[in-house]
Amino acid sequence: MSTGVYTDSSGKALTDYPQPSLAVDTAVLTVPGDERRLGVLLVRRDGANEQVGLALPGTFLHEEETLAEAVRRSLRDKVGLPAEVVPQQLHVFDRPDRDDRGWVLSVAHVVALPWQVVKPVVVARPDDLEVRPVDDVSGLLFDHDEIVRRATEWLRSAYSTQPDPSHLLADELFTMRRLQQLHEAVAGRPVSSSDTFRRAMEPHLVKTERRTEGSIGKPARLYRRR
Amino acid sequence: MSTGVYTDSSGKALTDYPQPSLAVDTAVLTVPGDERRLGVLLVRRDGANEQVGLALPGTFLHEEETLAEAVRRSLRDKVGLPAEVVPQQLHVFDRPDRDDRGWVLSVAHVVALPWQVVKPVVVARPDDLEVRPVDDVSGLLFDHDEIVRRATEWLRSAYSTQPDPSHLLADELFTMRRLQQLHEAVAGRPVSSSDTFRRAMEPHLVKTERRTEGSIGKPARLYRRR
DNA sequence: CAAATAGTGTCTCTTAGACAGTATTTG
DNA sequence: CAAATACTGTCTAAGAGACACTATTTG
Numbered sequence A, B: 001m002s003t004g005v006y007t008d009s010s011g012k013a014l015t016d017y018p019q020p021s022l023a024v025d026t027a028v029l030t031v032p033g034d035e036r037r038l039g040v041l042l043v044r045r046d047g048a049n050e051q052v053g054l055a056l057p058g059t060f061l062h063e064e065e066t067l068a069e070a071v072r073r074s075l076r077d078k079v080g081l082p083a084e085v086v087p088q089q090l091h092v093f094d095r096p097d098r099d100d101r102g103w104v105l106s107v108a109h110v111v112a113l114p115w116q117v118v119k120p121v122v123v124a125r126p127d128d129l130e131v132r133p134v135d136d137v138s139g140l141l142f143d144h145d146e147i148v149r150r151a152t153e154w155l156r157s158a159y160s161t162q163p164d165p166s167h168l169l170a171d172e173l174f175t176m177r178r179l180q181q182l183h184e185a186v187a188g189r190p191v192s193s194s195d196t197f198r199r200a201m202e203p204h205l206v207k208t209e210r211r212t213e214g215s216i217g218k219p220a221r222l223y224r225r226r
Numbered sequence C: 001c002a003a004a005t006a007g008t009g010t011c012t013c014t015t016a017g018a019c020a021g022t023a024t025t026t027g
Numbered sequence D: 001c002a003a004a005t006a007c008t009g010t011c012t013a014a015g016a017g018a019c020a021c022t023a024t025t026t027g
Helices: A067-078 A115-124 A144-159 A176-187 A194-204 B067-078 B115-124 B144-159 B176-187 B194-204
Strands: A021-030 A039-045 A053-055 A058-060 A088-093 A104-112 A129-133 A173-175 A205-211 A221-225 B021-030 B039-045 B053-055 B058-060 B088-093 B104-112 B129-133 B205-211 B221-225
Touching (some): A021 A067, A067 A104, A173 A176, B039 B144, B058 B067, B067 B104, B104 B144, B176 B194, B176 B221
Parallel strands (some): A021 A104
Antiparallel strands (some): A021 A058, A039 A129, A088 A104, A173 A221, B021 B039, B021 B058, B039 B129, B088 B104
């Protein structure tokens, strides 16, 4: 690590420059089982020094920690989510006045989790936590509306070419219809055509010989991830 | 700005947490007029406190400055480039040991500039500055190889659907062939087919009635940006 | 006129989209 | 058997890619 003061090209020591605080804020996306829409997890902030209102879960970066670790820590400590998540970096928000408590930059992240994982934490703390459809989100604290917008765009783009890249479908086996419904929930609109959807997804999946049982109508073929 | 100490959820004041220094590093991409390959601008670092070797131009974030402003300042002060550039954020590099001078996070940026703009500064300071083909870059300081890789990927992706989105072609009028040669330089390989290239680009351009003059072969139609 | 480059016409193959018609289940 | 859902086959339109052929210049 640093063994002494070093200077930049203007001869100023690094520590002479006030540096910003660095935060991470994370859009946790999920599709609630009942509703067929993509949702984002929000936390109510009303601590003594915090601004009051809804926001994304976040925290300040701790010493020697990576951004991904800070994201995992914030999701574990503030929400109660498991620590195995792999967050995706989105963008650094750097407006000097974005946080009126001080000079705080935020590295926005996104992670998508199955409803089975998110539901228990929301049920456990209904006064603190809430899942809201991404297309209805507005009025969040700081610039978190914009983070949700970017996170949504990122996930929708990822789902446009690959079958469930974020494993929102927790089941090992699933029908083409179930996959399509998930993709429609993520996209926020019906797929252009079932035919095209099937043709686009089949090459990326393993076609099993198993079928659904007990459902109404002709039993559907079950697929597996490749 | 901050009116007093505030605390996080564990009751610790923000200033109790050591915070990292925040740097910006920028991949300046260009296509040298003679060579038909995409290049990146490198600076030789050999100051007293700096590591010795080739790296991207960068700087530390100053107080109340945005990241884009820091990028412009670093390009102006360390390279001599004009200040009107619009940098694109790529990724935050956060390995705690990525800079052995201390805990430094870097927000990597990319910007593409016409050779007419880059050439003068390289010619003026041949011992400090160098443009090297992106596909030949390796052994840069810190994790700058990775930044160049990401910057290249970003630019190539941008050029795959739009005609010269970064205005690397400084001329107002240009032939389809010239545009294609630029795109081939950026992509690092020939376009799959001139026919397809023309068909993909024409809708995004204005077809003028002017033609090239004095060139060998049939004079080519000139196009303009929309 | 030969060489060089630009531009057009058109054929084939693939894919998207639409949709009719068949298959297999539940109740 | 009616209703519901799954699946197949096939037609059409649009686009990608290939390429022959025509056009217009220089030397």
